[in-house]
């Protein structure tokens with residue numbers, strides 16, 4: 001019966017196109033900007049290990065579940081949840097999962113776009129040679145001046161949102177697939193080149209040691225939650241982005257195989273980013289825990305002093321912007337698909353309205369770095385709060401609900417038909433999705449509220 005269900009938005013043109021789109025959604029600022037700075041803030045190796053465990057034991061099984069639910073429902077997250085609950089005779093309240101996902105996507109994109117705006121501004125800085133010969137304090141000052149200027153941040157945030165809306169309005173074939181075909185491979189190549197540079201720095205081994213040495217004394221309940229939140233964020237899970245991408249997936253494609261490829265690629269990119277950044281941090285005697293500015297305060301030092309640094313600098317920040325674009329289109333797609341499918345909007349209009357709302361919300365983050373920097377709730381500025389609530393709470397809760405739905409509400413016949421795996425593998429997935437993944441999320445939460 002599902003064979004006859006089709007997404008109103010069309011389908012990916014091939015298995016490879018889906019892998020590219022899913023990798024494009026997964027690989028983004030989360031890997032290159034966020035992973036290094038939260039690893040720095042949470043003490044290094046032990047945090048990385050917890051992160052990797054979360055990816056394998058919680059993230060990957062839930063990604064399989066989210067994709068298969070999307071492909072079975074074939075619509076935006078809300079309509080998909082309505083279809084699936086009807087099919088499973090489950091409680092119709094499950095469709096709120098779709099609502100939470102769409103809202104999380106918009107909230108995340110509102111600050112994601114501001115950071116992608118930083119990267120865009122840094123393309124220009126790289127191009128005009130601002131890093132040339134600058135030492136660590138000078139680079140730090142440039143960054144402080146940049147984020148201290150609401151006008152500059154607003155300009156780049158606006159430019160990035162316009163680019164996102166423009167790609168989204170073209171639909172999945174023309175907009176996304178074309179760009180991704182050359183984007184993802186070039187990103188990989190550039191990262192490898194930069195690893196080559198990092199190897200020549202005096203702090204190379206110290207950087208590796210920080211990233212891979214296990215010192216569990218530095219691990220707190222908060223860092224375990226951050227690691228789990230990061231696994232969800234980096235894979236792009238728990239808010240229906242994977243669900244809508246799954247809705248565009250042709251029936252024949254193996255979901256598990258795709259998920260293995262995508263989560264591996266995502267993890268490799270995050271680790272490469274760490275291997276590039278920490279050696280530069282240590283070589284220049286910089287603090288590892290400097291927060292969201294970390295890559296903007298470290299990499300330019302390298303670009304300003306290495307041979308070919310001008311070109312590498314431009315290439316790096318261009319790639320970062322493009323990697324962010326292939327994620328931002330995924331963050332907004334659930335809202336756009338819903339406006340088109342359930343509200344009868346054209347794709348253009350849907351992209352316009354969802355984009356406009358996100359753009360407006362973005363100003364809360366922009367001002368967090370300057371005019372409203374003193375405004376704190378629970379000790380955090382608005383940007384930090386948005387990041388905490390979405391990544392550490394909404395995504396894991398969404399992921400937990402997805403695991404419960406796929407594991408306990410959907411009939412095994414249905415999930416088995418979608419996954420089409422040999423029996424033993426299917427049973428392993430069932431074990432993970434029914435017990436291990438939800439229990440994992442649950443225990444981390446208990447740990448954080450102090451019960452455990």
Ligand code: TRP
Nearest residue numbers: 026028029030031233234236327
């Ligand atoms: N995974 C992307 C990154 O690492 C961001 C992203 C895309 C995302 N889609 C998502 C995050 C869905 C959460 C949910 O940069």
